[in-house]
Amino acid sequence: MEQKIKIPSTNDIAYFAGLFDGEGCVQYKQYIETKKKHTGRGTRTTKVWRVTMEMSMTDKPVMEWVHQLVKCGTLKLNIKNKSPSSKPHYKNQWRWRCTHRDAYGVAKLIWPFAQVKLHKLEQIIDHYEPEYPAPNVVSLETYRNE
Numbered sequence: 001m002e003q004k005i006k007i008p009s010t011n012d013i014a015y016f017a018g019l020f021d022g023e024g025c026v027q028y029k030q031y032i033e034t035k036k037k038h039t040g041r042g043t044r045t046t047k048v049w050r051v052t053m054e055m056s057m058t059d060k061p062v063m064e065w066v067h068q069l070v071k072c073g074t075l076k077l078n079i080k081n082k083s084p085s086s087k088p089h090y091k092n093q094w095r096w097r098c099t100h101r102d103a104y105g106v107a108k109l110i111w112p113f114a115q116v117k118l119h120k121l122e123q124i125i126d127h128y129e130p131e132y133p134a135p136n137v138v139s140l141e142t143y144r145n146e
Contacts, residue, residue, distance in 0.1 A: 008069050008109075016069055017113035019062070024055040026103075026120035028127065051124055053106055054097040063094035070106050073098030104128040 008016075033048045056078065057063055067075040074097055080090035098106055107121040114121050 012069055013109055014113045016066060017110035019066070020053075020055055020110060021114055021116040023057055024053060024117060026107075026117050026124070027052045027054075028120055028123045049127070051103050051127065052097060052099045053103045053124075054095060056093045056095045058091040058093055060094050063096055066096050070098070070109065072102040072105060101128065 027050050029050050030047055031050055032045050034043050034045050036043050053073075055063075055066065063075055067073065076095050076097075078093040078095050080086050080092050104124055104127075107124040111118070111121050111125065
């Protein structure tokens with residue numbers, strides 16, 4: 001039996017974009033990372049991109065709806081009262097998070113409706129859809145025709 005994939009409605013996407021504008025966080029940044037695990041001596045440093053989108057709320061049904069809507073990322077419970085410095089009135093949070101190409105897909109989904117996080121979403125989209133291809137990348141079609 002064939003299973004139909006439900007495409008989210010425009011209203012749902014717009015609602016999620018508004019929620020994400022208010023409660024979400026976008027991280028698009030390049031870091032220098034030091035790693036020991038490699039063949040050879042010493043450590044090596046590399047530049048890595050951190051591309052993440054996350055949103056936290058105490059309302060579990062809303063966060064489950066978000067996770068079902070975008071069909072990617074992880075949804076985890078962040079328990080607030082683990083630390084001795086936490087206050088007893090702190091509530092546990094549900095945190096949805098997606099990274100890299102999943103974040104790119106979500107950014108493309110909510111881009112038309114975003115206001116506050118629009119610039120960061122555009123950075124993610126531009127990262128995965130460069131206007132000009134990298135100069136050292138050869139098109140397979142061009143290579144075959146030569």
